[in-house]
Structure formats: C-alpha cells, structure tokens
Amino acid sequence: MKERNQIEAQLHPSHYHVLHKLPPGDSPYVRAKHVQLVDKDPEGAIVLFWKAINAGDRVDSALKDMAVVMKQQDRAEEAIEAIKSFRDRCSKQAQESLDNVLIDLYKKCGRIEEQIQLLKQKLRMIYQGEAFNGKPTKTARSHGKKFQVTVKQETSRILGNLGWAYMQQENYLAAEVVYRKAQIIDPDANKACNLCQCLIKQARYIEARSVLEEVIQGKLTGSGDPKSRNRVKELLQELESEQLISIASTAIGLNAEDTFLAEGLDQLMSQWISYRSRRLPIFEEISSFRDQLAC
Template sequence: MKKNSGNSCSPKKAEKQEAFHVIHKLPSGDSPYVRAKYFQLVEKDPEAAIVLFWKAINAGDRVDSALKDMAVVMKQQDRAEEAIEAIKSFRDRCSKQAQESLDNVLIDLYKKCGKLDEQIEMLKQKLRMIGQGEAFNGKPTKTARSHGKKFQVTFKQETSRILGNLGWAYMQQTNYTAAEAVYRKAQQIDPDANKACNLCVCLIKQEKYVEARAVLEDVLQGELLGSDDPKSRNRSEELLKELETYKSSTLSSLGSGTEDAFIGGLDQLMNHWNPVRPRRLPIFEEIISYRDQLAC
C-alpha cells in the first residue's frame, strides 16, 4: 500500500502532537510566538525564547501575550530594566484589554529594580482606575491565576490587594505614617492576617505599642483571614515578643511635619480618585470619608 503524499500527518501523529501541546501548555501552530513558548517552557532556554518573543512582536504575532511573556522571562534573567523599556516602547501595539495586565507586570518590574517612586505611582494609578470604574475592562470581576488555578477577583478584593502593595512600598521607603494609613484602609475593606502584621510593624516603628498589640490580638485570636496560616501566626508571635521588650505602654506621636505632609499628599491623591463620571464605587465614598477623618 502506498503512503499518502502531501504534508498532512496521520491522525495518530496529530493526536500525539496535540497531547504534547496540552501537557506543556503550548499554543498550537509554528509561529514565532509558539516557538518562543516552546523554548521557554520545554527547552528551558530563556535567551532563545526572548529572541523569538522579539520576532513575534515585530511580526505582529500575538503581541499582547508576546510582550508580557517576554517581560516576565527578562525579569527572571535579571533584565528587568530592559523589560521596563520594552513594555513602554511596545505597549501601544497591544490591545486595550492587555493594558491592565501590562501594568501589573510593570509594577513587579519596578519592585524588582527598587524603583519605589514609579511603583507607588502605578499603584495609585490602579486605585484611581478602580475608583473611576475603569478597571477590569468594564467587568464586575476579573479572572486571576494562582498556582495554576483560576479564580474570580472582586473590586473589593483587588482594592485591598493594591492598598496592601502600596503600604509595603511605603514601608520600603520607611514612610511608616503613610504605610499605616494605607494598611488601615486596606484592613477596613478586606482584612487579613498578613496586612495586619505589616500594620503592626508600622505602628511599632512609630512607637505606638498599645495600638500594635491590639492589631496583633486579632491575628492571634484567629479573627482574620489567614490567621491560621503558620507563617502569619509565627510572624505575629515574633512581633508580640518584640512588643513585650518595650517597657513603654503609652502612645507617642510623630512630628507634625511628617504627618501633615502625608495628609496633604493623601488629599491630593483623593482628588485624583474623584471620578469624571458617576461610576464611583461605594468603597471610594468610604476612602474619601477616611480622608476627612485624617484631616481632623
């Protein structure tokens, strides 16, 4: 029996190829982007993957995914600065739907490079977008992925997460007054043990030991999400031991200049959070109310 001529492969071979793509989570085809994913995920050759991602971008081949994936691989190769420039240069070729995920990659890259001012500004920008109803590409929730599993994230959860990241960035700048205010708002929206511990650190740094102890008690009593997590519990117990070393049990205040400067900056940020159209979420009414309380 003669073999079939032509480029078509046998059903068994096609099935095997399809199984290979599924196992390695590869897209189908033989384009530059597909080859880049092959070198990234199968060959474990990041340099070859980066070259092919560049080719995919220049060829207009799945540019949204190619730019984001290339930036992630560059970050893993300690080429974060180059990845930042690539996103800035080529994000205008990407769709509107891809911009939010590119912002998330940029925030991670700024964090990797220690560019705290840029990281903080982008986090504020994301909060403004949520306040104006422009986040999630107009949808009520967005799909996120963690450890290979997909789940839905609400505006409330996303706002708390971003505030937590903003508080952490302020902590890296040793701006504990700003970090405290941001963490308190995050805890009001969607409290969890990890942010509670970070808030406690901010309070300790400002010698507000009584307040810090009260925050820790919520964690140790298991009243917060994640309180039963071993890492959070161990951290809270370590912070409690640190608190017990302090003899002072009274609150001390920072210089008014530091606090006033932050409140002024927070007022300016809140002005940006005022939406240009009546789509503000109820949560941002609470933030503005909180701003007024700080100013008192």
C-alpha cells in the same frame, strides 16, 4: 527521561500542546513558549519573544511573557524599558495586565516612587469606574488555575502594595492610613501584621498589640498560616523587647494627589453604603486619618 521523550513523540500534536500547556500552531510566539516551557531555555525564549513582537504575533502575550522571563533572569530593568517601548502595540485589554507586571518590576528594581505612582493610577481608575473594563469581576490566573477577582479584592490588594511601598520610604504614617483602608475593605492577617509594623515604627505599641490580637485570636483570613504565625512571633518579640527604639516619624503625609484619591474613595464609599453604583464603590471614610496627616 528517554521513556518520557518516546511517549511524547507518539502523542498527537494537539495532545502534545495540552501536555506542555502550549498554544496551538507553529508561529513565532508558539516557538518562544516551546523554548521557554519545554526546552527550559529562558535566554533563548527571550530572543524568540522579541521576534514574535517584531512580527506582530500575539504581541499582548509575547510582551508580558518576555518581561516575566526577563525578571526571572535578573534583567528587570530591560523588561521595564521593553514594556514602555512596546506597550503601545498592545490592545487596550492588555494594559492592566502590563501595569501589574510593571509594578512587580519596579518593586524588583527598588524604583519605589514609580511603583507608588502606578499604584495610585490604578486606584484612580477604580475611582473613575475604569477598572476591569467596567466589569465587577475579572478572571485571574495563579499557578495555572483560573479564579475570579472582584473590584473590592483588587482594591485591597493594590492598597496593600501601596502600603508596602510607603513603608520602604519609611513613611509609616501614610502606610498606616493605606493599610487601615485596606483592612476595612478586605481584612487579612498579612495586612494586619504590616499595620502593626507601621504602628511599632511610630512607637504606638498599645495600638500595635491591639491590631496583632486579631491575628492571634484567629479573627482574620490567613491567621492560621505558618507564615502568619511566624510573623506574629517576630512582632510580639519586637513589641516586648526593652530595646524598642521610638522612631520619630518623618512622614510627609498626603500630598495634593493623595488628597484627591482619598476624597474620591470616600465618595465611592458613601455611594456603596447607600446604593449599588456603576463605579462599584468599596471605601469608607478616612477623614480622621487624613486630619492626622495634615497635622
């Protein structure tokens, strides 16, 4: 550790910032990032992020970073209030990123209804052509690496999150509709397993096994991942168990707002099939599922 400190002390300031992935300069925001990433002091970083926000220094990044650190410190409720209070100081370009952080915070706090409403809002933005500021892709980050995300991939991700939220409410029929939609757009093993779970909860075991077979046969992205294989084993055990209990669905189905989204998404899919439009349509018909929900 001592040798590392000596080496760092000899580094040119610009090299030091690169080493620790710090922004250049000595502003309140930069000091907050230093305390967060170098000193490993999350509580101290939160205090400094507050100072950066109040000073108007890189407010977009300061608010988002502070909320993330607060979540890590089990202060998610405070983070939610901070975003709601200060997001009007942030740029238009930062709003989508703040929404993503807010969705994770709602999930962390168990505020499922608010999570659902925000996810629906994001779907509505896609329907109206407002996602990604009207561009077909956006640059995202994961574990320090940049990659491109398409509207199609983002829509599938949002639908997957919406399906999970419905499952927490035990609204398995609505979750099924959402997961089927997501699988049409961008299928993968994780969403297939969740769809299987929805069908099991509705005592539709034959359909559940059929969905699971696609994962077992390796037809979907992620089928070979250890996490997916373990999940498949668990679901098979549940399917094969003689103690399966049929749970009567108490799902309330799609309300007027859901119907608006479903109809809008159907229109988009029709456009996608016929031609490329500015709204980047990526949906297929789910009228049959909507009919089920209406029953």
